[in-house]
Amino acid sequence: MSSVSQSSNWRALAADKKHRQEAAIPKEWRIPPVPDTQLDVTSVPEKCGLLTEKELEITNTDVTTLLARLSSAQWSSVEVTLAFYKRAIVAQQVVNCLTEIFVERALARARELDEHLKTTGRVVGLLHGLPVSCKDMIRIKGLETTMGYASWVGKYNEDNSVIVDILYELGANPFVQTNVPQTLMWGETNNLIFGRTLNPHNRSLTSGGSSGGEGALLAMRGSPLGIGSDIAGSIRIPSAFNGLYGVRPSYGRIPFSGALSILEGSDTSPAVFGPIAHDVASVKIFMQAVLSTKPWLRDPLVVKKEWDERAYKLEEHGGNGGKLCFAICWDNGMVVPHPPVRRALEMTRDALVTAGHRVIDWVPHRHAEMYEILNAIWAVGAEEQKIVTSTSGEPILTSMDPNEPVPEDFNVHKAATTPTPASALWQKQKAKRDIREEYLARWENTAKATGTGRPVDAIISPVAPYAAPPHGSNRDISYTAMWSALDYPSFAFPVTRVDPALDVQTPRDKFLSALDEEIFNLYDPSKFVNASVGLQLSGRTLEEEAVIAMTELVDAALKSFRDQ
Amino acid sequence: MSSVSQSSNWRALAADKKHRQEAAIPKEWRIPPVPDTQLDVTSVPEKCGLLTEKELEITNTDVTTLLARLSSAQWSSVEVTLAFYKRAIVAQQVVNCLTEIFVERALARARELDEHLKTTGRVVGLLHGLPVSCKDMIRIKGLETTMGYASWVGKYNEDNSVIVDILYELGANPFVQTNVPQTLMWGETNNLIFGRTLNPHNRSLTSGGSSGGEGALLAMRGSPLGIGSDIAGSIRIPSAFNGLYGVRPSYGRIPFSGALSILEGSDTSPAVFGPIAHDVASVKIFMQAVLSTKPWLRDPLVVKKEWDERAYKLEEHGGNGGKLCFAICWDNGMVVPHPPVRRALEMTRDALVTAGHRVIDWVPHRHAEMYEILNAIWAVGAEEQKIVTSTSGEPILTSMDPNEPVPEDFNVHKAATTPTPASALWQKQKAKRDIREEYLARWENTAKATGTGRPVDAIISPVAPYAAPPHGSNRDISYTAMWSALDYPSFAFPVTRVDPALDVQTPRDKFLSALDEEIFNLYDPSKFVNASVGLQLSGRTLEEEAVIAMTELVDAALKSFRDQ
Structure with missing residues (x-):
């Protein structure tokens, strides 16, 4: 297959599909164009x-x-x-x-x-x-x-x-x-x-x-x-x-x-x-x-495991209506969250305390190492991307920034790839297991600090270090990746929106990394108008029912806190 | 580290450990030597x-x-x-x-x-x-x-x-x-x-x-x-x-x-x-x-999963005391079992039918492919063996045959090893998952043939194609490896011993493979005197409780069948 035919191939395929998609929209459902300058379009369905x-x-x-x-x-x-x-x-x-x-x-x-x-x-x-x-x-x-x-x-x-x-x-x-x-x-x-x-x-x-x-x-x-x-x-x-x-x-x-x-x-x-x-x-x-x-x-x-109504009733968390202890992970030691995210965490803490629950701090453990391990595992996937894209000569995107040009056709082949040996990957996977073991021991060990007689019931953390950011700038997924690596069921819920009056950045001159600095510099309330801020609640592996029940409870606490 | 010091190192380490082990045996617990010619030593504790x-x-x-x-x-x-x-x-x-x-x-x-x-x-x-x-x-x-x-x-x-x-x-x-x-x-x-x-x-x-x-x-x-x-x-x-x-x-x-x-x-x-x-x-x-x-x-x-007493009571298998349907895997399509193993399967079938249960045949599916996949995965472990043995220069055994000499020191390094790329291994693992999916669908599909309204309750198969064989001749683990690869809980239970009068080999002139022929030729009742024959009962993933209950039932059926 020549690179010329590959090139025309992916463009033709994409154009054909997009054309067919547009043709699938009933003509009478076309709405008048909304100007690009209208940023918030959530009211369009009601108004169109x-x-x-x-x-x-x-x-x-x-x-x-x-x-x-x-x-x-x-x-x-x-x-x-x-x-x-x-x-x-x-x-x-x-x-x-x-x-x-x-x-x-x-x-x-x-x-x-x-x-x-x-x-x-x-x-x-x-x-x-x-x-x-x-x-x-x-x-x-x-x-x-x-x-x-x-x-x-x-x-x-x-x-x-x-x-x-x-x-x-x-x-x-x-x-x-x-x-x-x-x-x-x-x-x-x-x-x-x-x-x-x-x-x-x-x-x-x-x-x-x-x-x-x-x-x-x-x-x-x-x-x-x-x-x-x-x-x-x-x-x-x-x-x-x-x-x-x-x-x-x-x-x-x-x-x-x-x-x-x-x-x-x-x-x-x-x-x-x-x-x-x-x-x-x-x-x-x-x-x-x-x-x-x-x-x-x-x-x-x-897993052979039915919906567990007792778990949903929080039987292992002191029973429904009992006092819980949440741990807040304010910062994962890799990237410091923006002010709106910090405020969302504070709101959630205050809402939970107001509702009669306890809140303590979560001390992160080896998050950066785990993130590196995950990146090493994911790097193996590049081989698969090459195989998939090779059939049409489609280039692989290297950025989500709208200002960066799409790479030339099938650029991935230009990069020399060094295949990861399976035995090297196993060493990473072993380290991942070790961190999982340590994390479990640390979770169990919180029983000393909760005042409930139990370990922490759930961890509340940012979903990302920022509210919804401008296109091309979501550069860090370490806050969500960690709980995936630990296989903790994690429930994202909305807390607030960016408020330029409240969410003021304090200057910093020390940074955890180049990425931390870059993300610090990304923050400007004018770029984040109306941006949603969500947090996540993470529980123990296979404890979906309790995680749902606890998120219900946090959500209700936040609602009544906001209504005060 | 020179190869000389390595060599002396592993021998010294092994000798030291063995010496310390022997010293840990209380002198007064030494028994008179039992002659090598006494093959069955199970009565020694009673007689010594x-x-x-x-x-x-x-x-x-x-x-x-x-x-x-x-x-x-x-x-x-x-x-x-x-x-x-x-x-x-x-x-x-x-x-x-x-x-x-x-x-x-x-x-x-x-x-x-x-x-x-x-x-x-x-x-x-x-x-x-x-x-x-x-x-x-x-x-x-x-x-x-x-x-x-x-x-x-x-x-x-x-x-x-x-x-x-x-x-x-x-x-x-x-x-x-x-x-x-x-x-x-x-x-x-x-x-x-x-x-x-x-x-x-x-x-x-x-x-x-x-x-x-x-x-x-x-x-x-x-x-x-x-x-x-x-x-x-x-x-x-x-x-x-x-x-x-x-x-x-x-x-x-x-x-x-x-x-x-x-x-x-x-x-x-x-x-x-x-x-x-x-x-x-x-x-x-x-x-x-x-x-x-x-x-x-x-x-x-x-897995967060308590002992499930309802599963042990066979709630999903028609309840305690109900009629079950077992499938017998007579042969995995790779190596034909020896006569004593065949007889053990027949005994078990007859015992179960006598006890009022149904028995149908299990049709194996892609066992040889799965075994190849497993071997590819295990091959990656050779890297680890090299690392471990390198510290003492210990040779890696290449045979369990007592007549084969121990390889020279640290022989594994002589073999050029080609590391398996992780991406190639992932392809194997993907194929493994596909076989698991197909196997599950096939198991579900047996509901048409059982007469119980349910799919087959458990699969009964050889643990090995032979009774306990002479040293160095256990060359095939495909009968057990398959259920591991499918993650089926599998319970081995004893059935009989080799009986030269009953276990007569029928000549064959067609073989499934060189290994099948080699294993066919291994059989000679005089080599297998008093050798135990066990079978295994395999259930669905995470169904340990039901597997235990069903093995209890098979074991009781065999005991009452033998007592007839």
Whole structure:
């Protein structure tokens, strides 16, 4: 294959796919152009005139209520699907968050669901009639999954990922697929087919990544519930940057089988699926519903472990209504968080103390070493990227900065790559295990300091050292990567937005690293207008139920604290 | 370091260690030499005169009864420990099964346990007073762990493996450590420090490996319960070859943290600990006791999953007393089992059918491919062996055949090694995952054929294609490795012994491979006198409780079938 044919190949593939995507948007759903100067576009769905009053009501409704109205046939699946589809298409036109668009197919599915309920009097399953958006790595039979690679245009799926089979069985309606960064290994969302996804609260900011399409879509309320994936923050970062709720479950809780991914075969740093949503309740509904289908009988990597209601009742954390002790990780010793993030941590501490809980400091341990280990593991994935892109000659993006040019075609081949020997990688993986062991011992050891008689119940930490930053500047994922490496289920929740009056930077002249200094210099409230700040709550491995219950509690404490 | 000093170094280290081991045996426990021509030495403990009647009674008692008598102070921990220690030392003198010998320390611990019970009226834990033998990779504070490497002589432990901490908390008494093959990657047991462990039923046969010291010790009833480890059969093979019960649990059920091992950092083919015992009940007691300590709070790789009594009651298998459907894997398509193994499978089938259960055939799927993948993963471990042996210049054994000479010093360095690139290994690991997915789908798919409305409840298969074979001829571990690769908990149980009258080989002129032919030619009843034949029962991942319950049931069916 010559480089000339490769070059024309990827451009043609990308152009073809983008053209087909645009053609899939019903003409009558086109809205008048919104000027680029309008940064906050969250009000566009309400103002553009495409959605009826009822459609706006439906799309502004939470999942709990939606499911109640769907199962009682108060709202039909067709009208709910249509409402969210229209709003998703509005979102697409202002923040570019979608990949696969298949209106007729989703409406046909909705009609089937309505018909089933009408004729049998029974719902198909726990998620009857609910539209669910899926990140563009989740395979749906008959659709393409490009996962941000022009090279994968035309890759039609002959079957569903297991999670899609389960969604169908539960009566859900997967209705759109959402944008991702090329290679998935970015905390922002841009690729050579679909382009960049923007943050609805301020389009000059990133929507985060790699589940950035989900984040932007949900922030526009173009979906009631989305499924993202997370290797090192890819659910939590877009959740935090878009003011949403999203959980990275432990390995082996939600089936991943049959999905496309990266780092395939790396048994030490796999991706996990998890929900992105508008509230904690939706996350709980999703987790309970998926676990009710016994996913370990569909995916051998899923842990045989049902939804544990006792764990959700916080039985191992002093029981419901008891006093908990949270540890706050103010700073991971690598990058100092910006003032708005610091303020979010302080608010959360004050809210928890006001609610009667204890809060102590978390002392980070070997975070920088763990981050280096992860980077060494991920570096092996570069081989895979070369293989994938070689079929079309597609260049591999080297930056998410809009001002940096796209590299020349297939530039990755210019770099001499030194393959990592497996034995060297095993040494890294061994060190990773050692850090996990030490971290567990340290967690257990906090029992002396909590005053509850138990070790710390959960750790609360930044999702990122900044609020949603300008495009191209999400350079550090160490805050989320650490909990992935430790396999701690981690739930991102929204806390506040940047407030120029409150979030004033104190000058520093000492920095932890060049990156720390660079990130310090990034902060300027005028660049972060309306930017969301999220935090994450992390629990013990396979303790999803308790993590959900504790996030509920933190969220409620924050709400009542803000209302004071 | 010159090769001369290396050479003298490993020999000196090995000789020193062996000398110290021999010195640790109390002089008065030396028994008269048993002639090499006596192959079956299982009666030596009863006949040698060292053990009193009561000591013989104690060492012939099952764990359930031992624990009852220990907790009621009917027997003291000191007398039980002493009895087993004496018998273990007898075993050592005829089958060479021990590594660490520490009589005074174990008796001191026993005295403490007795004192505790006397003064508090309460047992220390569920295993109060029980002597437990531990494979020589389990680290006990203050003792050496050489793990079969002369290079590791003098490697004293500054702390315990987590499993040892747990044994102490449960009131058990780790009292001896047992022999292993150098590198652990053999299904037989021989190394350059302690030499070869023999099979007590016929000393011309192997005791198996890598937990061969445990197997031989228990077959001599020199321990009531042992802990072995299993990467690809290392618990099940010595269990089968010594007429014992032993389970390979799923990954992450029993804590491995703090143990020495091989393939360190390979997150895809780790070792797991499991019990080797005289009956199914002992295995259940061990598993329940360890899980009662919440080992996931000590080892981050342990799955947070308590002992599940409902699973033990076979709730997902039609409930206790219901009719089950077992699938027999007669042959894995790689090596055809010898006649005694075939007969053991037939006996088991007939016993189960007689007991009212259904038995169907298991169709193996991609076993040879999986075995190749495993071998590719294990090959990476050769780097580690070079590093370990380089410190003393110790040669790496290339055969377990007693007639083959030990290689020259440090021969492994002569072979040019091509490091496996991590990306190539990931491709293998991806293929492994694909096979796991296909295997799960096939298992689910058996529901059509069982007649119970459920998929097959368990798979019964050979542990090896032969009964305990002559030293140097255990060349195939594919029957156990497959279930490890699939992470199926697998319980080895004894069925029969080789019977020259019944076990007649039918001539074959077609073979599946050169190894299949070689193994066919190995069979000759005169070489297998008194050799044990074991089978294994495999269940679904993390279904240890049901696997124990089903093995109980198969064992009872076999016993009543034999008594007919």
